[in-house]
Amino acid sequence: MEYCKLQIGCLIAVLYIIFIYIKEKQRFHMSRSFTLYDGILVIGAFCLIMDGTTAYTVNHLDQVNDILNRVFHGMFLVSIDTLIFTLFLYIMSETGYLEENKKRLLLFCVPYMLNVLVVMLGLNSLEYRVGSMSNYSMGISAYTCFIMAGVYIASAVWIFFRRWRYIQMHRRVSIFTCLLVVIGVTSYQMAVPDALVTSVGTMMIILGTYMNQEDPAMRELSRYHEEMVMGFATLIENRDDNTGGHVKRTTRYAALLAEEIQRRGYYRDILTKDYIHNLLLAAPMHDVGKIAIPDAILQKPGKLTDEEFDIMKQHTVRGGEIIRETFGRMGNEQYMEIAYQIARHHHEKWNGKGYPDGLKEEEIPLCARIMAIADVFDAVSENxxxxxxxxxxxxxxxxxxxxxxxxxxxxxxxxxxxxxxxVNIFVDNKR
Incomplete structure (x- = not known):
């Protein structure tokens, strides 16, 4: 066991993460559909098992059948290739690049499939060498494995920086750290082949991704927050005899419009992944200020008088104040600012004749300009x-x-x- 202690330790840590991950998904009744991260967990665990197995067999050549030893090495190298390729797909998915390039998926698979073929065909040429720390294997199979790793790592880095603005900030840190770990471990393994540190990289990737992105408890907490905001906004909408459909529809309209504008290449310096995500969370709160408007005005069946309309217009000012007072200490400054801007400025007009501040054109925050269209369209399309x-x-x-x-x-x-x-959004909401 002397030569595979590191792999055993890493495997225990990964199995613990898998156990907690499964239990947490069951606890929160999350979807059982197989995800790319599930694939990373399964392949990573298998990779660690084969890493430990080959670390043992290569140091006990006199005790292990040569054919069996080569089979184990082939399984290990293929599992490493599969793990790196799955990680590449995961990063593509997280950046949105995979969804936009599904038709090219087969092209992305070509280096992986060729490498697996070369690894299997080259097993007979594996050479076993003696190192200062451990014996190790080299040959065409190992070399092509390193080459494939380099190709996919370089591609992942290129995609990451190209899609920088389409990645949420906390995910940027996680993905960037993951890439650094892969680059560091791969480089060290290539420079010092007898170190056998591949298992450390595998464990750190799985652990880091779980803590920063895939923890079911954190995902559930985020979902609770979104439902709480939507529920609070719906409660306010109910005061003017609205069923809450207005909140849901306007949020979907706003998100749809923001994503389309981003796709067309407008406002690239503003429409990051974080901005659109925060816009989606903030949109339901656009009429939060109505909580301060008297029912007699809010529910009046006829046209408002000038004095009543002046009071109604104050819902924008009060909405901004409520956002500042309620969400000012949440720690997400961008979300708070977007929510404030939407609540206060979604009735401003492009020509400057809106309220409460009479802003015009690009003086009006982009999120409020988007919300204005969503709000007006839904207001006129509903009773x-x-x-x-x-x-x-x-x-x-x-x-x-x-x-x-x-x-x-x-x-x-x-x-x-x-x-x-x-129209589809409108119809779906009516079902």
Whole structure:
């Protein structure tokens, strides 16, 4: 056991993570569908088993059948290749690159498949060498394994920096750290082949990814937060006889519009993955200030008087204040700022004739400009206490007519171009 103590220790740590991961998923009743991270866990555990096995057999050549030894080495090298390839797919998925390039997936698989073929065909040429720390194996199979690792690591680094803005900040740190570990361990293993430190890299990748991204408890906590925000926003909407559908629809409209604008290449310095995620969380709170408006005004069936409308307009100011007071110490400054801007400025107009501050054009925060379109479209497409819902064609006409006056032209055009998707959201919410 002397030559595989490190692998055994790493395997115990990984098995513990797998046990906790499964128990936590069961505890929170999460989906049992097999994910890329599940694949990393399974392949990583197998890789550690084969790493320890080959570390033992290569140091006991006189006791282990040569064919069996080569089979074990082949299984180990293929498992390393598979782990690196799965990690590459995982990073592609986390950056959104995999979803946009699904048709090229077979192309991404080619180096992996060729390498597995070469590894298996080259097992007979494996050479066993004596090192200062441990015996080790070299040969065409090992060399091609290192080459494939280099190809996928370099590709992952390229994708990571190319898709930097499409990755949430906490995931950036996790992915970048993961890449550094892989690069560091692979480089050291190549420079000192008798060190046999591959197991350390495998364990650190699995542990780091679990703690930063895949911990079911943290995912559930995030889901609870989102549901709490949505529930609170729905409760406020119910005060003006709305069922809460307005909150859900406007949030989906806003997210759809933000993603489309990002896809078209506008506002790249603003529309990062974090920004869109925080926009999605903040959108339900756009009318939070209505909690301070009297029911007599909020639920009035007829047209408001000038004095009543002045009071109604204060929901934007009060909304901003509530956001500052409630979310000011959450630790997510961008979320708080987006929520504040949406609550206070979603009734501003592109021509400067909105309220409460009379901002115009790009003086209005981007998130509020996006929310303005989502809010107006949903408001006119639904029954309200003071009027009936308008026909769908007329709802889109209001957005079209308001382009350049009430709404930013770029945003209005993108929204109109997504008519089919918008209608689908509206219909889905009615089911």
């Amino acid at each position: 309200r206490c003071y009027r009936a819902a308008m026909p769908m064609n007329q709802c889109f006409d209001i957005i079209r007519d308001g382009s350049g006056r009430d709404f930013e032209p770029i945003l209005a055009e993108a929204f109109l171009d997504m008519r089919e998707k918008v």
